[in-house]
Amino acid sequence: MRLPPAIIGLTEEVLREVLRFTGPADVTLSRYFRDHPKLGSRERGVIAEAVYGLLRNKLVYTSFAESGNGPTMRRMTLLGLADAVGADSLGGLSEDETEWLARVAEIDRRLLPAQMRANLPAWLYEKLVARDGEENTLQLADALNTPAPLDLRVNSLKAAREEVIATLAEAPILCEPTPYAPLGLRIIKKPSVQNLPLFKSGAIEVQDEGSQLLAQIVGAKRGEMVVDFCAGAGGKTLALGATMRNTGRLYAFDVSEKRLAKLKPRMARSGLSNIHPVLIAHENDAKVKRLAGKIDRVLVDAPCSGLGTLRRNPDVKWRQTPEAIIEMNAKQTAILSSAARLVKTGGRLVYGTCSLLDEENEAIATHFLATHEDFSLVPMKDVLAEQKIALEMDDYLKLTPHLHHTDGFFAAVFVRKPSSE
Numbered sequence: 001m002r003l004p005p006a007i008i009g010l011t012e013e014v015l016r017e018v019l020r021f022t023g024p025a026d027v028t029l030s031r032y033f034r035d036h037p038k039l040g041s042r043e044r045g046v047i048a049e050a051v052y053g054l055l056r057n058k059l060v061y062t063s064f065a066e067s068g069n070g071p072t073m074r075r076m077t078l079l080g081l082a083d084a085v086g087a088d089s090l091g092g093l094s095e096d097e098t099e100w101l102a103r104v105a106e107i108d109r110r111l112l113p114a115q116m117r118a119n120l121p122a123w124l125y126e127k128l129v130a131r132d133g134e135e136n137t138l139q140l141a142d143a144l145n146t147p148a149p150l151d152l153r154v155n156s157l158k159a160a161r162e163e164v165i166a167t168l169a170e171a172p173i174l175c176e177p178t179p180y181a182p183l184g185l186r187i188i189k190k191p192s193v194q195n196l197p198l199f200k201s202g203a204i205e206v207q208d209e210g211s212q213l214l215a216q217i218v219g220a221k222r223g224e225m226v227v228d229f230c231a232g233a234g235g236k237t238l239a240l241g242a243t244m245r246n247t248g249r250l251y252a253f254d255v256s257e258k259r260l261a262k263l264k265p266r267m268a269r270s271g272l273s274n275i276h277p278v279l280i281a282h283e284n285d286a287k288v289k290r291l292a293g294k295i296d297r298v299l300v301d302a303p304c305s306g307l308g309t310l311r312r313n314p315d316v317k318w319r320q321t322p323e324a325i326i327e328m329n330a331k332q333t334a335i336l337s338s339a340a341r342l343v344k345t346g347g348r349l350v351y352g353t354c355s356l357l358d359e360e361n362e363a364i365a366t367h368f369l370a371t372h373e374d375f376s377l378v379p380m381k382d383v384l385a386e387q388k389i390a391l392e393m394d395d396y397l398k399l400t401p402h403l404h405h406t407d408g409f410f411a412a413v414f415v416r417k418p419s420s421e
């Protein structure tokens with residue numbers, strides 16, 4: 001069925017707003033939909049898909065849009081919509097526009113300049129090419145510009161992975177076990193899971209496989225004292241709590257009241273009662289100091305550029321700047337250093353990000369080791385062997401969408417040496 005011609009104007013309107021990059025694209029879209037309550041779910045889906053497609057392919061589409069007659073923004077919108085639903089499904093196109101879309105569809109994108117094909121800003125593209133070479137960067141960019149599948153984590157307190165697979169099949173939702181995370185499921189077609197009884201009962205949570213692995217390498221055990229220092233809405237907190245079998249004490253720190261508030265209903269669904277959310281003013285808050293030297297395991301899932309999550313948040317690559325990343329580096333160093341004080345002798349400290357950049361990853365880990373003689377690195381290959389995760393890594397965990405089909409993640413594991421060492 002053809003879409004009503006009005007969808008073009010509506011998409012163009014919200015696209016203009018999104019491309020101002022004054023806030024995250026998903027927030028702008030939600031606000032737009034709230035302000036336009038008459039839009040049906042199909043229209044909303046199409047508009048969102050068109051906007052996300054445009055953000056993923058912005059460089060290529062801008063160049064195509066500039067090639068035709070008429071306003072560029074309308075042409076960008078048509079490209080996004082044609083990508084989302086196919087040009088044949090669009091009502092209200094002029095003859096000229098129909099022909100132009102057909103011509104553009106014939107262009108061999110392999111002939112475009114490499115940075116344009118990568119659809120990455122120049123500063124990021126150049127940084128990645130300098131490190132990984134052009135071919136690897138193009139492969140990475142291709143994976144980052146492809147929408148992610150939907151990954152779920154089974155809450156082992158409530159169900160076994162096999163049971164969940166069987167229940168989902170009745171829906172019918174087909175999924176497969178994730179290759180590395182023992183409780184993960186991957187759904188290729190993305191159904192809405194929020195209304196499923198499995199979700200409402202807390203048997204499943206939405207969580208990328210990479211994020212599940214980051215929680216797993218903390219190695220939290222029954223009865224331990226654990227801190228999730230940057231808990232946010234608690235994606236990893238919930239995974240840690242289940243690994244601890246709902247025993248011990250798991251502190252969920254964050255500076256954002258709004259994010260911690262989102263953790264509460266998730267805690268209630270999960271059946272976990274070992275989690276203690278704590279709002280802190282900053283990383284040196286007195287609430288942190290009180291626990292110094294008492295904690296078995298600390299996870300620092302640090303605030304970062306988020307460039308590893310472009311499959312889900314394609315606007316991030318256009319909103320990030322090298323200057324913002326330098327500021328972030330200072331924050332990451334400060335948070336890691338403060339969180340380290342919590343770790344008891346022999347305890348584990350994990351630093352993780354969803355960034356692809358060395359300066360947010362290895363550089364922070366190396367600097368930490370150079371300035372904290374009482375900590376040493378636990379090579380990631382040892383941690384993965386301990387956790388029986390079948391991944392080949394050297395010192396650090398480095399997950400990328402083109403190699404591991406997860407979001408981009410980095411992690412380093414440190415241990416606090418016994419004082420005699």
Ligand SMILES: C[S@@+](CC[C@H](N)C(=O)[O-])C[C@H]1O[C@@H](n2cnc3c(N)ncnc32)[C@H](O)[C@@H]1O
Nearest residue numbers: 230231232234235236254255256283301302303
């Ligand atoms: C990558 S996000 C965490 C995501 C979360 N762990 C999850 O799995 O869903 C980083 C978090 O760090 C928090 N944050 C920023 N500055 C902080 C600080 N100084 N101390 C603690 N948390 C901080 C942010 O509010 C944000 O929620």
